[in-house]
Amino acid sequence: MxxxxxxxxxxxxxxxxxxxxxxxxxxxxxxxxxxxxxxxxHRGIEKLSESKHFDQVPFLVERICGICSSSHPYAYCLAVENILGGEINIVPEKALYIRTIIDELQRIHSHLLWLGLAGHFIGYNTVWMWAWKYREPVLDMFEMVTGNRNNYAMFKIGGVRRDIKDEDIPLLRKMLDELLPAVDLFRGAVMDDPVIKMRLKDVGTLTYQQAVDWCVVGPTARASGVNIDIRRDDPYGVTERLDWNVILEKDGDIFSKTIVRILELYESISIIRQSLDKMPKSGVIDAEVKDIPEGEGIGRVEAPRGECFHYIKSDGTNQPVRHKVRSPSFMNVASDKVSAVGGTISxxxxxxxxxxxxxxxxxxxxxxxxxxxxxxxxxxxxxxxxxxxxxxxxxxxxxxxx
Amino acid sequence: MRLPKVRELKEAIKSLFSPAYTSDFPRKPHIPYERFRGRPYFHEEDCTGCTACAQVCPAKAIEINDEIKGALAKRKLTVHWDICIFCGQCQANCLTAKGIMLSREFDLATTEKREDLKQTIEKEFVLCESCAEPIVPYDQYVWVAKKLGPLSFTNASLLLFYLRSIGLALKERIHPGPGSKPAAINRSTRIKTLCPRCRREAVLKS
Incomplete structure (x- = not known):
């Protein structure tokens, strides 16, 4: 034995x-x-949130995760707007576009970060350096538009806090134009490289059935062929008015997960470009919501890692009575139970x-x-x-x- | 295999012959973007001491201490930069929009203790001319009086401040001092700066 x-x-x-x-x-x-x-x-975020005003909670929830720091406040705002009558009925047109742009920019920077780290773990330190190099302009854009590289403080119940000004738009476009060749490079580098293929193909496989059984979400599920994407299934922001695709792969191994994330970069770039085209030039960005009525609401957002879920119960005061958060990693991490078994330590x-x-x-x-x-x-x-x-x-x- | 590698080789050569991508930070100062949210500062001349910033702060980084010592009552406003999360809510909700403003300073490093990362300003209180209770910071009264303009003639306390601000009333503020008995309320008490309780009494009894 x-x-x-x-x-x-x-x-x-x-x-x-x-x-x-x-x-x-x-x-x-x-x-x-x-x-x-x-x-x-365990940081007691939910309990803390129940001791803050509705307007203060976005600053708290965006600190749940430093990388998805627009998904959590977005999901929270959607949950509160659900009580108020739905995002689309409350939030001004321009704010919807700004929300979508910020959310997709965040997806780009998160996927590039993952790509870099994945490269580092398998010994491709050049990919690491390059991915993080091209992630830097995205963070610079965040600093320019929102005032910080992370923790954007953009989301607010009924709108956004800061405007994307006219002079920002050409810079945003330029950044996207410069990012595209880099994404092409990464796609080529991963898809054509036989060593990466050997290293990642059939490693950590999560089959379709396993993905369904373990309820994984986001790119992890889409790499296994599970066709879910909150942006399409439960549209928020302006994503349903734009032309984009849900990326699906069949194999469920790490190679597929990499491909899904790289191809999603293209979709995010395309969504931001269309949003910048269609965004109204002027207009209010905040509906100035004063009171939150009694009721309960849910908000779902497709974070870079999958579905981010927030539940809010309000009793008509200025503080939530119950706030429940389920982040995507909670679902995805459990799937390691099947994907890591059978492989080697390395x-x-x-x-x-x-x-x-x-x-x-x-x-x-x-x-x-x-x-x-x-x-x-x-x-x-x-x-x-x-x-x-x-x-x-x-x-x-x-x-x-x- | 060989051909696709040319593409990466191109990138590698480009990287090799271009200067380092990282910034030359300690030698060259880093200049953040225009809208960068950095260390917040109180601006004493514009701050009215209304405490709106402390009410909205999600991190409770702004501390308010009302100190009453003898005839002088002061409100101390302290912003703790070690607790601050740089969200900009204080600036967005400031009464004058200039009382507390975020700067573009990103470097909070200090050789002092973390507790020393703070800025404190003091605002003098207006005391009730009858019972010497602090009512509101002096600057906030002036600000409200100026904002209302002629409309402030409807309120005796504001009227006095308005007249003082345009130089038509005596500048010095009279208060009876600590521990002194409240002055007897008579008809002239109504034209004095009074706290809400004394105001009610003056209106009822005179």
Missing amino acids: SHKIIVPIGPYHPLQDEPEFFQLYVEGEKVVDIDIIIGYN DATITLAAVDPCYCCTERVAVINKINNRKVMNGWDLVKLSQEKTLKLKEGYHGRPK
Whole structure:
């Protein structure tokens, strides 16, 4: 009988945004089971939100996640506007366009960030550098329009707080024009590169049935062929008036997840361009909502990682009585239970990262086996393990061309 | 395999012969965009001390302390930059729109303690001329009186401030001092700066 070794990853680890705890049960190199323990990052956001005014909550919820910092306030505003009678009936025309533009810009920067990190984990540090280089102009645009690179403070019940001015539009267009060749480059670099194909194809596969069973959302689900996208299924903003497609892939492996995210960049660029064309030149951007009546409402937004859901219950005062948030990573992270099992430890890094939990916390990894001999690996060691595998594949490819 | 790599080679050569993409920050100062939301500052001459900024602040970064010491009552407004989230709500809701403004300063680094990352301004209170209770900061009264203009003649307290602001009434403010008994209420009390409670009494009893 082979002895089973447990590899704990986390609770604080460079691969994860929120402190989550993964225990990999390995036999030799193969992962045979995985335990996912979450809840280390309980910040009491929902309770905090119930002690703030309706107008103050967007600033709180946009800090749930530093990367989807427009999805959460957007979903919250949609939930409150649901009580008031629907986004489309309340929010002024121009504000709808501004909301859509900000939401899609955020998707671009989030997908580029993921692409860079995925490249880093499999040892393509050039992709990392380039993806983050081209992400920089997007963040600059955010700084120019909203006043900050992250935490935009744009969303408000019944409108937006800041206008996209006429002089911003040519700069936004120029940024998108310059971004397009870069996206072409990334698409080519990922699709044509045989080593990336070998490294990512059939790794961390999540089949259609598994994706449905584990209720995954967003690009993770679309890579497995599940045809869901909140922007189309429950339209918000102006996305239903624009011409764009939902990107679908069939295989469900990490290669498909990468392709879905890269192709979504094109769709986001196209949505922003159309919005800039159709956006009214002038007009109010805020409906100046004064009172929130009694009632309950839900808001759903397609965040870069999937469906972001907010529920609000109001009793007619100026504070929410109940605020419930379900972020997409909560659904997606659970699917590691099926996608990471069967792979190797060196694949676990990229498999756990492929659902795009937003990475921020850094600590250590300890490899512990049953006989209590302990070897402490830091996060970098694990990334290195993954990079070495790519290197081996690369050498194998160049050494023995098929 | 070889041909597509040319495209990436082009990018690599372009990167190789172009200067570093990152900014040369410590040597060259970084200039943020026009609308960048940085460290907020109170502007003492425009701030009226109305505390609207503290009410709307989502992070509760603005602290209000009313200090009553002897004949001097002061309102201390403190913005804590270590708690501030730079959302700009204080500026958006400011009574004068210039009392607290976000600057373009992004560098909050300090060698001092984190508690020292703050700015405090003081606003003097108007005291009730009858019972010496603080009513409202002096600047806010002047601001309201100026904004209402001739309409402020409907209110005796505002009328006095309006006349003072255009130089038609005595500048000095008279208050009885701490611990002194409230002055007897008579007909002339009605033309005084009074707190709401004394105003009611004056109207009822005179």
